[in-house]
Amino acid sequence: MRWLLLLGLLIGCQSDEVDEIDGVSLGTAGEGRPLVVFVEDDLHGETVDARQDSAGDWSDYEVEAYQVVIDEETRVVTASGEELAFADSGLERYMEQEVLVRTSEPFEREVRSDRDGYIMRDQSLLPAVRAEELVVEELGMEHFHAFVTANLLPSGESPLLGLITAEAGSGLDRNYGVNRSHFHREIAAAASDDTARASLLLEDSVAFFQVEEELDPLPQFLLYDADGFIEAYGNWEDLLEAVAAR
Numbered sequence: 001m002r003w004l005l006l007l008g009l010l011i012g013c014q015s016d017e018v019d020e021i022d023g024v025s026l027g028t029a030g031e032g033r034p035l036v037v038f039v040e041d042d043l044h045g046e047t048v049d050a051r052q053d054s055a056g057d058w059s060d061y062e063v064e065a066y067q068v069v070i071d072e073e074t075r076v077v078t079a080s081g082e083e084l085a086f087a088d089s090g091l092e093r094y095m096e097q098e099v100l101v102r103t104s105e106p107f108e109r110e111v112r113s114d115r116d117g118y119i120m121r122d123q124s125l126l127p128a129v130r131a132e133e134l135v136v137e138e139l140g141m142e143h144f145h146a147f148v149t150a151n152l153l154p155s156g157e158s159p160l161l162g163l164i165t166a167e168a169g170s171g172l173d174r175n176y177g178v179n180r181s182h183f184h185r186e187i188a189a190a191a192s193d194d195t196a197r198a199s200l201l202l203e204d205s206v207a208f209f210q211v212e213e214e215l216d217p218l219p220q221f222l223l224y225d226a227d228g229f230i231e232a233y234g235n236w237e238d239l240l241e242a243v244a245a246r
Contacts, residue, residue: 017106021066021129024048025136026120027094034067035091035131036123037101039109041065043118050094050150051226054117062113067128068101075133089136090208094120096146100135144209145229148222152199159226160196162187162239166219168202176200183236190243 026036026048040046041063076084076091090097107129116122153159162183166172176183183198190196206215221239223230233239
Protein backbone atom coordinates (compact mmCIF):
# COMPACT_ATOMS: atom_id res chain seq x y z
CA MET A 1 0.00 0.00 0.00
CA ARG A 2 2.99 2.31 0.54
CA TRP A 3 3.58 2.96 -3.16
CA LEU A 4 -0.12 3.70 -3.65
CA LEU A 5 0.03 6.42 -0.98
CA LEU A 6 3.03 8.06 -2.63
CA LEU A 7 1.59 7.65 -6.13
CA GLY A 8 -1.66 9.31 -5.05
CA LEU A 9 0.23 12.34 -3.81
CA LEU A 10 2.36 12.56 -6.94
CA ILE A 11 -0.66 12.40 -9.25
CA GLY A 12 -2.83 14.74 -7.21
CA CYS A 13 -0.25 17.35 -6.25
CA GLN A 14 2.47 17.41 -8.87
CA SER A 15 1.84 21.06 -9.71
CA ASP A 16 -1.08 22.52 -7.78
CA GLU A 17 -1.14 23.45 -4.13
CA VAL A 18 -4.25 22.75 -2.06
CA ASP A 19 -6.07 24.74 0.60
CA GLU A 20 -8.15 22.00 2.25
CA ILE A 21 -7.45 18.94 4.38
CA ASP A 22 -10.16 16.29 4.64
CA GLY A 23 -9.33 13.92 7.46
CA VAL A 24 -9.92 12.67 10.99
CA SER A 25 -9.17 14.65 14.13
CA LEU A 26 -6.66 13.00 16.46
CA GLY A 27 -7.18 15.71 19.07
CA THR A 28 -4.71 18.12 20.63
CA ALA A 29 -1.91 17.69 23.14
CA GLY A 30 -3.45 20.34 25.42
CA GLU A 31 -5.05 23.76 25.48
CA GLY A 32 -3.55 26.07 22.90
CA ARG A 33 -1.72 23.25 21.13
CA PRO A 34 -2.23 22.44 17.42
CA LEU A 35 -4.93 20.06 16.28
CA VAL A 36 -3.54 16.90 14.66
CA VAL A 37 -5.49 15.85 11.56
CA PHE A 38 -4.86 12.44 10.00
CA VAL A 39 -5.44 11.89 6.27
CA GLU A 40 -4.04 8.43 5.48
CA ASP A 41 -1.10 6.09 5.98
CA ASP A 42 0.39 2.98 4.41
CA LEU A 43 -0.87 0.73 7.21
CA HIS A 44 -4.64 1.20 7.45
CA GLY A 45 -5.35 3.65 4.63
CA GLU A 46 -7.79 6.34 5.76
CA THR A 47 -8.75 4.41 8.90
CA VAL A 48 -7.29 5.11 12.36
CA ASP A 49 -6.66 2.19 14.73
CA ALA A 50 -6.57 3.72 18.22
CA ARG A 51 -5.20 0.48 19.69
CA GLN A 52 -2.43 -0.11 17.14
CA ASP A 53 0.73 -1.41 18.83
CA SER A 54 3.72 0.91 18.26
CA ALA A 55 6.39 -1.60 19.24
CA GLY A 56 9.12 -2.41 16.76
CA ASP A 57 10.76 -0.57 13.88
CA TRP A 58 8.65 2.19 12.30
CA SER A 59 11.32 3.71 10.07
CA ASP A 60 9.45 2.63 6.90
CA TYR A 61 6.03 3.79 8.11
CA GLU A 62 4.57 6.57 5.96
CA VAL A 63 1.76 8.87 7.00
CA GLU A 64 0.03 12.00 5.79
CA ALA A 65 -1.04 14.07 8.79
CA TYR A 66 -0.82 17.71 9.81
CA GLN A 67 -0.41 19.98 12.81
CA VAL A 68 -3.26 22.45 12.37
CA VAL A 69 -2.73 25.75 14.15
CA ILE A 70 -5.89 27.22 15.68
CA ASP A 71 -6.14 30.89 16.70
CA GLU A 72 -8.82 33.39 17.68
CA GLU A 73 -9.68 34.00 14.03
CA THR A 74 -10.32 30.34 13.21
CA ARG A 75 -14.01 29.68 12.58
CA VAL A 76 -15.49 26.34 13.68
CA VAL A 77 -18.79 25.25 12.11
CA THR A 78 -20.81 22.11 11.61
CA ALA A 79 -21.72 20.87 8.14
CA SER A 80 -25.14 22.48 8.62
CA GLY A 81 -23.52 25.86 9.30
CA GLU A 82 -23.90 26.07 13.08
CA GLU A 83 -20.97 27.97 14.59
CA LEU A 84 -19.25 26.39 17.60
CA ALA A 85 -16.60 27.24 20.12
CA PHE A 86 -13.55 25.03 19.57
CA ALA A 87 -13.95 23.61 23.10
CA ASP A 88 -17.52 22.48 22.26
CA SER A 89 -16.65 20.89 18.91
CA GLY A 90 -15.21 17.61 20.20
CA LEU A 91 -11.95 18.19 18.33
CA GLU A 92 -9.76 18.32 21.44
CA ARG A 93 -10.01 14.54 21.97
CA TYR A 94 -9.81 11.62 19.55
CA MET A 95 -13.23 10.13 18.79
CA GLU A 96 -13.10 9.26 15.06
CA GLN A 97 -14.53 12.68 14.23
CA GLU A 98 -14.16 13.78 10.63
CA VAL A 99 -13.06 17.37 9.98
CA LEU A 100 -12.54 19.51 6.89
CA VAL A 101 -9.75 22.07 7.38
CA ARG A 102 -9.77 25.15 5.18
CA THR A 103 -6.31 26.67 5.45
CA SER A 104 -5.36 30.34 5.43
CA GLU A 105 -2.80 29.76 2.67
CA PRO A 106 -2.33 27.08 -0.01
CA PHE A 107 0.20 24.36 0.78
CA GLU A 108 1.69 21.22 -0.74
CA ARG A 109 0.62 17.89 0.68
CA GLU A 110 3.39 15.90 2.37
CA VAL A 111 4.01 12.35 3.49
CA ARG A 112 6.29 11.84 6.48
CA SER A 113 8.25 8.69 7.30
CA ASP A 114 10.98 7.42 9.67
CA ARG A 115 8.65 7.65 12.66
CA ASP A 116 9.06 6.48 16.26
CA GLY A 117 5.69 4.72 16.16
CA TYR A 118 2.14 4.76 14.86
CA ILE A 119 0.49 8.16 14.34
CA MET A 120 -1.52 7.84 17.58
CA ARG A 121 1.80 7.65 19.48
CA ASP A 122 4.23 9.78 17.46
CA GLN A 123 2.76 13.07 16.23
CA SER A 124 6.01 14.99 16.15
CA LEU A 125 7.59 16.79 13.17
CA LEU A 126 4.40 16.91 11.10
CA PRO A 127 3.90 19.70 8.54
CA ALA A 128 2.06 22.68 10.04
CA VAL A 129 -0.76 24.71 8.50
CA ARG A 130 -2.98 27.45 9.89
CA ALA A 131 -6.75 26.90 9.87
CA GLU A 132 -9.05 29.61 8.63
CA GLU A 133 -12.12 27.40 9.07
CA LEU A 134 -12.87 23.95 10.51
CA VAL A 135 -15.99 22.13 9.34
CA VAL A 136 -16.68 19.41 11.88
CA GLU A 137 -18.83 16.32 11.89
CA GLU A 138 -21.64 16.64 14.44
CA LEU A 139 -21.23 14.34 17.44
CA GLY A 140 -23.35 11.24 18.00
CA MET A 141 -23.27 7.72 19.42
CA GLU A 142 -20.52 6.54 17.07
CA HIS A 143 -18.22 9.24 18.49
CA PHE A 144 -19.26 8.42 22.05
CA HIS A 145 -18.36 4.76 21.48
CA ALA A 146 -15.08 5.69 19.75
CA PHE A 147 -14.11 7.95 22.65
CA VAL A 148 -14.81 5.21 25.20
CA THR A 149 -12.92 2.56 23.22
CA ALA A 150 -9.88 4.80 22.67
CA ASN A 151 -9.68 6.39 26.12
CA LEU A 152 -11.36 4.18 28.74
CA LEU A 153 -10.92 0.60 27.56
CA PRO A 154 -8.20 -1.19 29.57
CA SER A 155 -5.06 -2.44 27.87
CA GLY A 156 -4.45 -6.10 27.14
CA GLU A 157 -5.14 -8.70 24.49
CA SER A 158 -8.83 -9.15 25.43
CA PRO A 159 -9.91 -5.90 27.10
CA LEU A 160 -13.37 -5.60 28.59
CA LEU A 161 -15.09 -2.52 30.01
CA GLY A 162 -18.39 -2.07 31.80
CA LEU A 163 -19.33 1.60 31.42
CA ILE A 164 -21.88 3.15 33.75
CA THR A 165 -23.66 6.35 32.69
CA ALA A 166 -25.46 8.07 35.57
CA GLU A 167 -26.79 11.37 36.86
CA ALA A 168 -24.39 13.45 38.94
CA GLY A 169 -25.13 13.13 42.64
CA SER A 170 -27.32 10.04 42.19
CA GLY A 171 -27.03 7.06 44.50
CA LEU A 172 -25.17 5.16 41.79
CA ASP A 173 -22.72 8.03 41.34
CA ARG A 174 -22.03 8.15 45.09
CA ASN A 175 -21.82 4.36 45.35
CA TYR A 176 -19.29 4.15 42.53
CA GLY A 177 -17.22 6.94 44.05
CA VAL A 178 -16.97 5.09 47.36
CA ASN A 179 -16.83 1.50 46.07
CA ARG A 180 -15.07 1.79 42.72
CA SER A 181 -12.83 -1.20 43.44
CA HIS A 182 -15.92 -3.30 44.17
CA PHE A 183 -17.26 -2.67 40.64
CA HIS A 184 -13.84 -3.58 39.21
CA ARG A 185 -13.78 -6.84 41.17
CA GLU A 186 -17.30 -7.80 40.11
CA ILE A 187 -16.71 -7.44 36.38
CA ALA A 188 -13.27 -9.07 36.64
CA ALA A 189 -14.81 -12.04 38.43
CA ALA A 190 -17.61 -12.33 35.86
CA ALA A 191 -15.07 -12.21 33.02
CA SER A 192 -12.54 -14.46 34.81
CA ASP A 193 -10.05 -11.79 33.80
CA ASP A 194 -8.38 -9.42 36.26
CA THR A 195 -7.88 -6.79 33.54
CA ALA A 196 -11.63 -6.20 33.04
CA ARG A 197 -12.65 -2.81 34.40
CA ALA A 198 -15.63 -0.62 35.22
CA SER A 199 -15.83 3.10 34.52
CA LEU A 200 -18.33 5.91 35.09
CA LEU A 201 -19.44 8.81 32.90
CA LEU A 202 -21.90 11.37 34.21
CA GLU A 203 -24.72 13.19 32.45
CA ASP A 204 -22.56 16.15 31.43
CA SER A 205 -20.43 13.80 29.31
CA VAL A 206 -23.56 12.30 27.79
CA ALA A 207 -24.81 15.82 26.97
CA PHE A 208 -21.46 16.80 25.43
CA PHE A 209 -21.81 14.00 22.88
CA GLN A 210 -25.45 14.96 22.23
CA VAL A 211 -26.66 11.43 22.95
CA GLU A 212 -29.17 12.15 25.73
CA GLU A 213 -32.02 10.52 23.81
CA GLU A 214 -30.03 7.38 22.98
CA LEU A 215 -29.02 6.92 26.63
CA ASP A 216 -32.37 7.85 28.16
CA PRO A 217 -33.23 7.05 30.87
CA LEU A 218 -30.09 7.10 32.98
CA PRO A 219 -28.50 5.02 34.31
CA GLN A 220 -27.41 2.84 31.41
CA PHE A 221 -24.76 0.10 31.53
CA LEU A 222 -22.71 -0.36 28.35
CA LEU A 223 -20.33 -3.19 27.53
CA TYR A 224 -17.21 -2.76 25.36
CA ASP A 225 -14.36 -4.93 24.13
CA ALA A 226 -11.45 -4.42 21.72
CA ASP A 227 -13.88 -4.22 18.78
CA GLY A 228 -15.90 -1.44 20.44
CA PHE A 229 -19.46 -1.27 21.74
CA ILE A 230 -21.26 -4.57 22.34
CA GLU A 231 -24.60 -3.89 24.03
CA ALA A 232 -26.41 -1.71 26.59
CA TYR A 233 -28.19 -3.07 29.66
CA GLY A 234 -30.70 -1.64 32.09
CA ASN A 235 -28.82 -2.63 35.22
CA TRP A 236 -25.36 -3.69 36.38
CA GLU A 237 -26.43 -7.26 37.19
CA ASP A 238 -27.62 -7.90 33.62
CA LEU A 239 -24.29 -6.64 32.30
CA LEU A 240 -22.41 -8.97 34.65
CA GLU A 241 -24.56 -11.92 33.50
CA ALA A 242 -23.76 -11.11 29.87
CA VAL A 243 -20.04 -10.92 30.68
CA ALA A 244 -20.13 -14.28 32.47
CA ALA A 245 -21.92 -15.87 29.50
CA ARG A 246 -19.29 -14.75 26.94
